[in-house]
Amino acid sequence: MVTKEDVAHIATIADIGVDDSELELFTGQFNAILEYFGVLDSVEGGADAVHSRTNVFREDLVKPSLLNDEVLMNAQDPEDGFIRAPRVI
């Protein structure tokens, strides 16, 4: 069970402002999502499928990267090729 306190804590870490009514709403939504996982848990052997393979590798070969224009396509207000973010310190 996710509690209102859990949601408030995560919101603080993520620096997202959440008011009381939203807290109520999100807590309900989180718990609804977790119920789906309960369904998955009930499938026999279901969880093991994730890690049935080990040692999947690629060789150390260079592939073309994106063009700077493409990288910045979704960025708001880029500057000299950089992505611009709100101040963090």
Add this chain to the structure above:
Amino acid sequence: MTVIIGLEIHCQLNTKTKLFCGCSTDYRDDGPNTHVCPVCLGLPGTLPVTNKQAVIYALRVAKALHCEVPAFSEFARKNYFYPDLPKAFQITQYDKPLALGGYIEIEAEGGGEKRIELTRIHMEEDPGRLVHKGSGDRGRYTLVDYNRSGVPLIEIVTEPQLSSPKEARRFLNKLRATLEYLGIYDSEREGSLRVDANISIKGYERVEVKNITSYKGVEKALTFEITRQKGMIRRNAQIVRETRHYQEARGVTTSARSKEMEHDYRYFPEPDLAPLEVSSWVEEIALPELPDARRDRFMQQYGISQNHARTLTGDLKLAEFFEEVTSGMPEIAAPWTADILLGELNYRDMPVTKVPNLHYRALLEEVKKGSVTDTSAVEVLRLILNQVMEGQAPEMPGVIIARLGLSKEEGESFVEVVASVLKENEAAVADHRSGKAGAINFLVGQVMKATRGRADPKEIARIIGDLLKD
């Protein structure tokens, strides 16, 4: 007050591509965000795939440092919100790291070896680079470059067994040399080796110092932090468990704001990556000759002292250089390279790879023949190094010696110079006659100065003794 230090060292592996995508890691001369793709940008619908070479490099380090490689290891997500991570999590390893245990031996205080044990080595991806801009509260913003994001790192964690900043420096020198010998990292790349340190005084809380971006800054950062903690204990102030940042420019550590300390990373196994079962690879990994083995070989093969051998093998390029120039005269090449050349290089911040072998070797031959004094030879060496630094073609030592008239002359030709020095320094002569030990050195020094170092100091001392006999 006993000092306890543990280190966490991040080392970039010099693979051609990033840890989980094919973006090239060679972005040094390129603009920001030019070496990124949907995978390292964490765009929806992409899947990371592990770079095999990075795993092999990490295992090479694990083997060289005597670690145990468990049968099973896996990647984990470390969740945190910061713009250096486009995915809002870093792919790292948590409770199932690639390697456990291991050790490095360093020179102990007062001789012998001291074994520093390792806790673990794990693999992870490097975050992006942030550039903080603007000033004041309103104008500030951050620029983000994801070229570095996804470059493979290993994190090497030591047990808290280092007891002084000096030991920490020795440990890092040894580790750096070993990583270089293994050919898995590029020491000339800025930020390729980064250090965090845990520091405490026995019986008190521990402080983590982050952001030591150059391994050279470690000794300074540790010394500052230890002094700070000891000062607090003396004043009966409480040392709190906290994270502090090292401010390289000012040489101090400052407290990180409490929000950044909120460690709630919610680790869980990375579902997009297959776990690793690579312990059987370790046997097949061939290791090159490592610093300790090379040091012992140098002592045996060239008959040089342990100290010289240790210094010369403490850096791969230096060791290679020494082996190229030493043939037939290690008794001259070892002290010249370890004591004199290295000092001149450090003074100029010049890499040993820039020293012209041919010229250096020719200079050592002049020293061996006795055609110049040590003082003159140092002068010649400085000139050659300066010429290289200024981008000129260096002159051969023989040419310089002839041009500057530095040829060592026989002692007897200096008798007149000695005589005039004795005349000008009657007080020192009197001191010498009355048995003052330092006086003779002073007089020899004056003669050396007058002859611009062309005389052999031993010979001069003998002549002075002769002249003052009667």
